[in-house]
Amino acid sequence: MSERVAQSALQAFISRSLSAVGMPESDAAKVAALMAQADVNGQDGHGVFRLPMYIKRIRAGGMNMTPTFKRLSERPATALIDGDNAMGHLVMHHATELAMEKARTTGVAWVGARMSNHAGPAALYATMPARENMIGLYLAVGSANHMPPWGGTDMLLSTNPIAVALPSKDYPPIVLDMATTVAAYGKVKTAAQRGEEMPEGWMIDRTGAPLTDPTRASEGFLLPIGGPKGYGLSLIFGILAGVLNGAAFGRDVVDFNADATTVTNTGQMILALDIAAFADPDAFRADIDEVWRQMKSSARMPGVDEIRLPGERMDRVRQERASKGIPLSDALRAQLDELAGELGVAPL
Template sequence: MSLNQTVAHADLKAFIARCLGACGMPESDAATVAGLMAQADLMGQDGHGVFRLPMYIKRIHAGGMNMTPNFTRLHERPATALIDGDNGMGHLVMHHATELAMQKARGTGVAWVGARHSNHAGPASLYAMMPARENMIGLYLAVGSANHMPPWGGTDMLLSTNPIAVALPSRDFPPIVLDMATTVAAYGKVKTAAQRGEMMPEGWMIDRDGKPLTDPNRAADGFLLPIGGPKGYGLSLIFGILAGVLNGAAFGRDVVDFNADATSTTNTGHVILALDIAAFADPVKFRADIDDVWRQMKSSARMTGVDEIRLPGERLNKVTRDRTAQGIPIPAPLRETLADLARDLGVAAL
């Protein structure tokens, strides 16, 4: 089987929806989740798209996620809200939270919505980009789905990749989209490397003796490294407090390893902030100004050996265009896993 087989975005979305529907998820919810998961693959976030589907379904079958959640607002003010996700799938929780944040921001100028009792929700950029499509700036934070990093200088894994994403709309150029973990590599990249039989670069992980760890199959023997040394540790800590502790969600020793435990409630925490550009500037002018930022960065004098200066979100946009036209690549090991999944669920294969 070719390693370069591709699938159309619409076909991937339909497959994910079929699988989730077979697990008892209501049709409209399955369509929402499938759309977000397939969008992750379309953008090149391969560690957070259909790759995660078998893990999600394992958790669903084990009773670890609620297929018919009832979202409630525990606290609410004009510009803020705290949502209880009722242990629903994280994509549903965060789609709901982001829609609410945008609704509030249209009236208040800026809105901050936190969520607890959620689950893994895919790549951070999914939710930051939703406000950016509505003349807003989106900012997303989350507590990662498993702890893979100790505090700086320690060995107890008390912190996760705790990502941040910020999306800013432009006019003629792609939106600027920063989507990054507070670790050098997201753990999803470690898992995809293991599935593909690839080694990791030095600098992603070290073992408990401080030596480079490059075999992804030995990931449990070490931990991820923070970006920028102690600065990345500090960011992970603060983002975890804002998305976890502030929301009454899991943090530190309370974080459940989503990869290893399919039954325990994860109580994952997230934050979405939506900022209406019109509360600060004319949206048309702001978009044009972001275009000017693009031009300044791209035209900057380059160091020797550097072919191009790129902005955050530039690769995401290119991959999205390429995969829209050419299809989404599904590596052979993943395709086989998905074929087994389809057979077990009694649905048409990808």
């Protein structure tokens, strides 16, 4: 069973919960808006589901509630941000706004971040430039290692995601948001909370046998998309978002799920490309509409009802949840009610 909660109610609950543990109200409101948007988008493993974990880390002193962002290096089209161990949502919102500001002058801008934390789903930040007639590209080092190098058994890599968002005119934006593993670890955690089995192909144990019980996830590791190709992508994305920024990578990555006190030094990057530097924005958006029409009108294989583009499902879920509310499982609702009691705030 599950009940539905309005986006505004969920956002307000997240905001007052974060304020209760010392986050300034303006920052709490900004984080709450991003987290609730993740749930509206259908990215349930990165929305309010993560709130108890964030609160636990904040109360343990693992995140800085009064950060000062510093630009460690800067050129007209680039910058490196020190996030001062702030909540990742705040770091990446700041970094994305800076990248867009620079791109308006330089045409394209790349902003890297270190000393950040888990920031929710990648699409949140890639879509910010897309709303401003830009193309957004986001990379991150995941907040725990769940994958070995191809052929190995030492977990040295994370889900290291990528998101790319391209604006359109009459159709939804094309938004690719994917982990470099077959499934993001958040999906494993939500399956465990809901008492569900994982499909074969998400994880294997250390003997190579399929692992479908999410409560035994620590006994195995996630599989990369496309075999060694996914491993290669995870490695490169981790270098660009982590090593290049002086952030954690490989054995230095802190397991955000198990350790609430150690500074994670999470690395992320955002690229904003101003479409006007290459083409008329309106014409480009119309061209993306034509891409939609061509892909959707392709002849289909037997048994295929519809061809979808990246971001299409997200847009449908967003519309449905914006009007009907966000579904919360009984287990998650109970956990949030318990959290409200601990914090002394009004429950949902």
